[in-house]
Amino acid sequence: MVSCAILKWRVDSPAPSVDAVLSDKSAQMTPKELEESLKEDIEKAYDPREQAVDVLYALQRQHGHLSDEAMREASRLLGMTPLELDELATFYDFLYREPVGKYVIHVCDSVVCWMHGHQSVMDYIAERLGVGLGGTTPDGMFTLLPTCCLGYCDRAPAMLINGRVYGELTGEKIDRILQELREEEPPLALDR
Amino acid sequence: MPKLIIDDREIEVPEGTRVIEAAEHLGIMIPRFCYHPALGAAGACRVCAVKVIEGPVKGIQMSCMMEARDGMVVSTTDEEAMEFRRFVIELLMLNHPHDCPVCDEGGHCLLQDETVSGGHAHRRTSMKKRTYRDQDLGPFIRHEMNRCIHCYRCSRFYQDFAGGLDYGPLRLGDRTYFGRFTEGRLESPFAGNLIDVCPTGTLTDKPSRYSIRRWHGERGPSLCISCSLGCSTVANAYLRDLVRIEANYNESVNGFFICDRGRFGFYYAKHPERPRRARVDVSEAPTPEALREAAKRLARIAATHGPGAVACIGSTRSSLETMGALVRLCETSGWRKPVFFSDPAMQRKVRTAVSRIDKRLHVSLREIEKADFILAVGADPLNEAPMLALAMRQASRNEAAVAVIDSRPVVLPLDFERLAVARHDVEACLNVIMREAVSDEDLKIAIEKLPGGADGAASRAADFYTGIRNAGEGLPPEVRVRALKIAAQLKAAHRPIIVCGVDAVCETTPALAADHASILSGLKERAGIFYILPGANAFGAALLSSPIGEGASSFFEEIEKGEVKALVVVECDPLGQFPDRRRIEKALGNLELLVVLDYLPSETVKQAHIFVPTNTHYESGGCFVNQEGRAQFTPPVYAGGEPNRQETGGAHPPRVFRSHIPGGGPEPAWKLLAPLGAAPRGEAPELRGNLRSILDGLHPAFEQLADSPIPPVGERPSTYYARFLAEGALHVGSLAPQDCGALAFASSDAGEKAPGVGKDDERLEIILTEWTFGSEELSSYSPYILQAEAEKEPCACMQTEDASRLGISDGDLVALRSAGGGGLTVRIRVVENMARGCIILPRHGRLAWQDLEPSPVQASVERVKK
Amino acid sequence: MHPQVLLQNFKGNRSASIDEYRANGGYEALTRALLERTPAEVEQMVLAAGLRGRGGAGFPAGKKWSLIPEGAAHPRFVVVNADEMEPGTYKDRMVIHVDPHLIIEGVILTSYAVSAEKAYIFIRPSYESSALILERELEVARREGLLGQNILGSEFSLDIVVHRSAGRYICGEATALLNALMGKRPNPKQPPPYATEKGLWNLPTVVGNVETTACVAPIVRNAITGGSGEPAFTKLYCVSGKVKRPGCYELPMGTPLREIIEEAAGGLPEGSELKAVLPGGVSTRYMTPDLYDTPMDFDSLAKIGHRLGTGAIIVFDQHTCMVAATLNIIQFFARESCGWCTPCREGLPYIRDILTQIESGEGKDEMIPKLRRMSEHLWRTYCAFSPGAVSPLESLLTYFEDEVREHIRMKRCPFRK
Incomplete structure (x- = not known):
């Protein structure tokens, strides 16, 4: 007899509605709206530097990646030099200084997913998309990258695409996901 | 004060001393990369590991991160500590290229030293080495990222110590890269120190690339004379070519660092056009002959028009010896007292x-x-x-x-x-x-x-x-x-x-x-x-100048009046460095005789009837008194002469024996001055003993200089951070107060009145000022300084409100015209953070600021139509 | 069924709402603490309960709070570390998803205890869903007067913001996290000064783990209402790897490893035999089957030279190549090293290369002492990252040296067909 609660967290069905999603908002805003909203956030922060990563995120969503121009824009908004921001942008995993596809597929390659065959997931996606690790599909839809443990080890192997995690991947499931992403804007960032 | 034992030797150090510093007091140089006395500890390189036998935390510890504590027992030679240090070196060498033969750091490379001293001689891995793409960091610094060992000294100096925000660490882990957002010149004027701070050849001196090994050259302590602070430097010369300046440690002045103007501004000493031969009228002549001719003509003018018809102009860049000799020359010959400043007010x-x-x-x-x-x-x-x-x-x-x-x-x-x-x-x-x-x-x-409360200062x-009480009333x-x-x-x-x-x-x-x-x-x-x-030896010049308060401009007036017929200009360039150029030109033209002694290829030199070349302080040494009154002797570093590179076009030195140094004609100005005078000629005294004899009786302050030791000529640094000049330095200090000193507390009424700038008045006061690069006389001869500031067009600054009132916008080209008819054309930068009612104009080599009258001067501003 | 404290409001596929949280006594601790108890008393309650930090180091939480010097400057900050990136660990996500208000109440109580004016929840990018849930529930709490000015009519005011990180393992290190929050490069910073004195913007700052923070409200409620349970002494164990039911289980602190794996996680799949376990994420040492009955708590593990870490149990079976597993782990660390100090920056890629050679059949016998030497020296780094990184390596060499040697002898990985 199992004498404890067996808990397993899944959000297969839509989780409680989430009203404000910065991610999608900033991509939809006009540059002017975005600038105003970022300025407001910077104003609210204890120190502008606190918002550095947030601003970089927002501009990345707006521009697709952090181009030199986007970096200069961030520098202007935050009053930090482009170099100071580049020190951060080049440090973090989820800030892209090079052009990426509309969807960035981060396949977890840490030890639990590794045990559950992350390599075959990676190979499968690479084959399906016809790109290697780090590559972007010619239509600009997908970029394939590795990432470290996503914290979904209970549902390994897992991958993360634009803020949403997909677990217990199989070839079939991957096909479905890629198909979905190609066809429609997915609902707000929820784990699947 | 904690007392601790390092390698069986006891030492007491001040509270807060780190173990690595305490060891240094004992002469034990614990290996280090990231630790630097000025930058402190970072704990990053891990090569300063020691074994703590007694102490708060025992075992292998980083000596830079640990404060010395009472009763601590530390071993630097412990096998475990040495093994760990060897391990760290091996790790650092995993990716370091074996390009020492072509690396400019080779021979004075900390990584080389520590690798050799750690005994790591065999590469034990077949791993591929990491490579990076280098950046162009401008004309001063060469970037070779493959050599980087990631000690973070550069970013800690550049960002934390110097406040620069355009260079730093990028990426992470073993991909960490030190560089800029985009290629380009490092913005900080202290960036050159990265060359000294970097313990490898990652950041090296670009102008002197591939031209010298440190042990090949003539190398000695020197002094920077590009401003009044008097920072200590180390000069390196090779084959008669002054190649590189490094910062020298001076614990009272510049510490470990110097600015880029001082580091890259010395090229005047080897300028291809540097005048190296004496000239009488239009033809070259040997120096003694030129001196004899000058003396003859000066004597004739003095005889004809009286000794008051001869005047001498010196400058604040001359050594105390030269200034003193000039004062003596005038004194013994009965000429007018020399001046060292441009105008009486200064x-x-x-x-x-x-x-x-x-x-x-x-x-x-x-x-x-x-x-x-x-x-x-x-x-x-x-x-x-x-x-x-x-x-x-x-x-x-x-x-x-x-x-x-x-x-x-x-x-x-x-x-x-x-x-x-x-x-x-x-x-x-x-x-x-x-x-x-x-x-x-x-x-x-x-x-x-x-002090001096008795003489009424108190009241x-x-x-x-x-x-x-109401001083603030007129202020916004x-x-x-x-x-x-x-x-x-x-x-x-x-x-x-x-x-x-x-x-x-x-x-x-x-x-x-x-x-x-x-x-x-x-x-x-x-x-x-x-x-x-204003100037490296302005302090000395002030001590030696007459209390009458004349400046060079006073002499030009006298020339106009016909009172002065002959002018001796010593290491000074009135045509290039003083305002009111047209007037000076005219005055010089009216002279019967213009004698110039200098080492710069200046405008004034070209105008001279008789020219005699002099030595720079790199060749002759000299004493300079910095702005706080610190007398610093700088020994000669090399014998001078035309650089082999210029003489042979870069080929190997010719294999012939010569008894003279090519282009080695110039002598120190002070030696050349005595023969110009009317006084009986004595034998030129030796430098070591001469200062006393030159300065004797000229000012009470100099009496202190008498027995001061001069550091041995050409001494080489014996430790990593040499300290010669600091020890040789001497504080001259207070000038006797009877001159013009003591507490003034003049009522502010005595001050200058505000120029009448009304709302509709389009006249603005011109304030002439310095720029780090491009305005200072000596460094302006450096092609590297010129290259560095080339991208920045010299411009004048104007306050936003003035600009909008006068209808001028940022980047406009304007004509400034003074009431006296002077003027120039300059680009305007509109700036918020400056005073209203004035224009800030740099004395920049690429601006014709000399066409304005001496300050205070006001000018009208008019936009130039393109 | 063991008593559930942190996960008591588990609602299947959705998060517990504020009403559901309240129905089980939620916010009672806060209401009464704010009105009836001083900050010092709250601090004392947590101290007395013996709550130890669940981020991995196990430092007593109440003690950490008390390190803020008397009369220290304001504003003060509380930072909740939800940058959970230790491979195998997902307990923070679980708590946030199950019961976000448990965290929120914990943050408010922590802030009250240390008189902080602002709190941050620092969250990793792959937990975007958690960030969204938190932001939504924070808004609910704000509407309910649980955040903002004069909370519940008391003198105490607080705002909590969610700060999204852009993803690096090192950000989970408290000092690196603070640097990250200040828009600096997230390099760790060795104390002194301690964060409690000079943390965020040089002001007093308390950094706490999500699970630790989640424990605060139950402890305070318990102390105020005189309840009898020992809420501080359950632990969230995340089980993953070769088990039938990978998941996050709330069990009494000190539950034996065997019970966690066999009973909670349903044991290993058919045909699998236990080979090794990482008891607390990849920065801990491999445990071998002979330690199967070890109680999983800080002290019992420390006694036998192991660490509880994050309590993330990763199970390996007999089909797993331990060299390859270790290589994977080292690869992770080599990629995530911040690059500040030499042994970590240069040593981990070096180890990675050697292990790659061994795994691909190019190993040599002399590599084993080399690896041993590395694993020893990599303890002497600037922060705890690298000592954690070499823990699996060191235990690989201790418990599975034969397997390593077999790779070298066979000139291939014996597990590869």
């Missing part, structure tokens, strides 16, 4: 400043770092004396409050409070701050402590403070609010320092600043005054 300002530095108020550059409040009055440190700005930054990092009262758009690598007021309001601001920061009670206490001071409200904030900071301070410039201030300001500093010194634990003077 001479008076510098003399006032010099007279006010006494034991109480004297502060060295290093002490600036320890101040907790700095008020810069009419000073633009980054442009006028760059290393001062770096020292102020260190104070600021230690939480000192910094404020600047100046008309110029002052930029500093630190946060500061700015009072951007017109030149004639600077004193009012200073008075408001002092009046507010010093209560009546404090004032009483301070006055009692004033003058009291009256003065009563008089400035926002300025007053800020002044009050600064006053509150000053009130709370324990170690305030007033920094005062003499260039862009009213004549009374230097004295006023010293007066206020005097009051503060009676109230605070320590208070000081720190002047910025």
